[in-house]
Amino acid sequence: QKEVEQDPGPLSVPEGAIVSLNCTYSNSAFQYFMWYRQYSRKGPELLMYTYSSGNKEDGRFTAQVDKSSKYISLFIRDSQPSDSATYLCASNFGNEKLTFGTGTRLTIIP
């Protein structure tokens, strides 16, 4: 079993829709939960991170962690074609190695 599981998609939604991306993890010792966005032929870009359980909002993006169910979510409101990318969830214990999910490929249809 992988420590971080993520549905690879692909996921296609119309412009303006709310997007929900999800991951599960198995290591209960994970403390930090990140979301990265990766455009084709580029390196991952950190969108946001959350410590322990709870929500964090940054503009159109909201990250949510439920440690009781080991569930990580990213919501994108008012989705734009420029949001089309692969979204990677990742977890770690602190300033150590990141354990990534497979990534979900998202396409926003104009």
Added chain:
Amino acid sequence: DAGVTQSPTHLIKTRGQQVTLRCSPKSGHDTVSWYQQALGQGPQFIFQYYEEEERQRGNFPDRFSGHQFPNYSSELNVNALLLGDSALYLCASSRGGSIEAFFGQGTRLTVV
């Protein structure tokens, strides 16, 4: 402010050869980590360097080795290349103790 830079961008090697990839961290960052990303997969942690020492290592064979220089730049060396080593190699830098890791654009290695 230059971000994380990696070189070369692409390269093609023959099975059995050796390769060296390079990484310059973001200004002010002292920790460098290397990841391997196979096509359609998430990045897999190879190792992390801090103060010129390998601090943590992932589940990769000894053919994968690295180095960090006093200016915090880093190299990843892979010996006896296998076809399965074909992947995007990513370097990430961070400031010691920080959660935020910033990635370079990667080096696309193809082994033929």
